[in-house]
Amino acid sequence: MSEQTTTPPLGQQEGRPAPPASPSPAPRPTARRLAYIDNLRIVLTVLVVLHHVGVTYGNIPVWYFTEPAQDPSGLALDLLVVFNQAFFMGFFFLISGYFVPASYDRKGPRAFLRGRLVRLGIPLLLFTLLLRPLINQEQFAVWAAGAAEQGDTLPYWVFYLISWDPGPMWFVEVLLVFCLGYMLLRRIRGTATSDAPARQAGPRVPHPVPLLTGTLAVVGFTAGLIALTYVWRLLVPTGSYWPFVGLPTPYFLPQYVLLFIVGALAFRHGWADRLPRGAGWAGLAVALIGAAGHLSSLDGTAATGLRALAGAAWENVFAVGIIIALTVLFREVFNGQGRFGRFLSDQAFGVYFLHPLVLVGLGHALSGWEAVAVVKFAVMAALALPLCWGAAWLLRSVPGARKVF
Template sequence: MTGDLERTAVKAGSEPTAARPKRARLLYVDNLRIALTALVVLHHTAVTYGNIPAWYYTEPAEDGSGLLLDAFVMFNQAFFMGFFFMIAGYFTPASYDRKGARPFFRDRLKRLGIPLLAFLLLIRPLANFGGYADLRATFAEHGESLPYWLYYVVSWDAGPMWFVEVLLVFAVLYALVRRRGARRLLASAGETGRAAVRAPRPVRPLAVVVFTLALALATYLWRFLVPGGSYLPFLGLPSPNFLPQYASFFVLGVFAYRNGWPQTLSRVAGRVGWAVTLVATLAYLPVVMTAKEDALSGHGTWQSLVSAAWESTFAVGVVLGLTVLFRERLNRQGRTAAFLSRHAFAVYLIHAPVLVGLGFAFRWLHAPAAAKFALVAVLALPLCWAIAYAVRSLPRADRVL
């Protein structure tokens, strides 16, 4: 019987689906994705008006409020994309279990690859037109022309869709690992062909501490090679110095699903997460305020070790705190929240040209950086969801988005 199951699995390119109890939809995770998506929009709005020139359209701050926006960006960067990868990792095993290797791979190509291509071919030119106009004018001053196709090629990157690009790589790697383990899993499944179903296992505090320390050390060592401010032109990764966090959080999400960790986290764990985050941040602020330029970025400095330790501690603490908070307080959805959840990925896809368009629309307005940030943010969030609704209303678009 087991041999027949092995041959069937190898032929299909997958292992037999385990008999698992049906899990209720985690509405608080959907709500977390809404919050994180809104945070992405706010993050890039802050970059627009702060002092970090890493967006399609920027207005460098001319007053002290720009430093507040920079701090907002720093806190976001420390955890929010890692949290996205963790959530994606959490839902990956269930998708693979339902579909098997080849259908899973095709589904990832459709749901991640098509939006990535749509951004590169259709949306990115809308967000990057200002850069082309400025550079073309510079070329014209020297009596040279700059065709758009050349500008498009030399400035190629995935923009905010780098997340989808990296997630697609993680999904492929996950499928390869699962496929290699198919025979071993079948051999241990017994004559029923069913894999063992794990009961939820509580998260051990020591494991959290060990993971945080390991992530801090891995990040510190990684930044010998890839310090902060690095950029991978072809892949378009704006923050490759955070790759240890992204990869480890994705893997952590996979294990969180298998062990039911989000459901076993106690309220005390959430409170401890917030407390540790606050203490770590208070201890880190003097280092940030006194460190020399680039000392925090890497290259083996002691300040970069402190930075890696703070980022790792902050990320783990915020993830614990937010997970418990949303599970206990925001584990429900009305019509509005359900609407926001359905369109969150589309918002992520289209928010760049929306922010650029609003930036140009208010270019004439002279106001403090924080004030312009607040104005554009208030307009951008509902506008992004409205445009996302229009995009998802296109024929078959909702099958991908």
């Protein structure tokens, strides 16, 4: 066997010692896919679709195409809309806030800003400029008829300009503002990327939050949310609308802000993993109590004084309870994802973007069918969900679309 010769490394030739190895740079945190949070996003996206189907056939005409209920079953759809509204968009902001710190840590401020503008700004512009004209023809007809009654005409290009509204993409618009606020705060604080928790690089071992500490924290947060919501609603009454922003329910803005902050803090402190299982059952019990109180406050009369405070209290108690219950439930029971679940998760943002177009089209297609409200709701929902996910898959099949959706 011939002897194998090797060349000594540079610095060890001619008997010289090798220089000390330079320390490896600390790895930046990497994004880690969490199946249970992905599954929560799927469910919340389904609730968004069902919410707007409920608005289509209920008694709350705040959608592009509506057929107000002509029977008592419309009340059930109204309740679905009311209880959905109490928590589901706030939950979306919490989940979005959870992933912001890692994204900022990994990319740095410039790349983070560029990524947010691409992932949020482009869909916002596409919806407002292109999809909006396809789905607001009913509104144009109403406005044009009103102008005709006044002896005037309303050209479509004028309507296009004065009806500027991001529709459901208000969420993306507000989220973009929150992300910019987070970036500004980090820049002011000068927070280094090295403060990202080490758990991002490997498996995490959750340490449950002490019962008393966790309970006091949740109670304190809920009380603060109730107080802030009540004061805010004295300034922004229920039913107000911000046209340019498109925020259909600005009186929920305190909840959106605080839950986004909670999401960012939950990432830093691992709160989602540290919630004990018992917190899920406690959250469910609190949510049921809040739901009962919230239901008793929905009698249609104007909410003033102590009544308004009670309404804000029941509503937010329900929201906090159901968010905790669902977080623990999905972490413990639905913390896995097969190919189908991954498919649903991958298309979720595309579904959010496209679902108004699908629902308005289905609404027109079913408009000639006479049926009770809940039956039309069920049929449209059964048709809309697969159509929305299929449309989102087609959208993401367009070259370059996956960078945005």
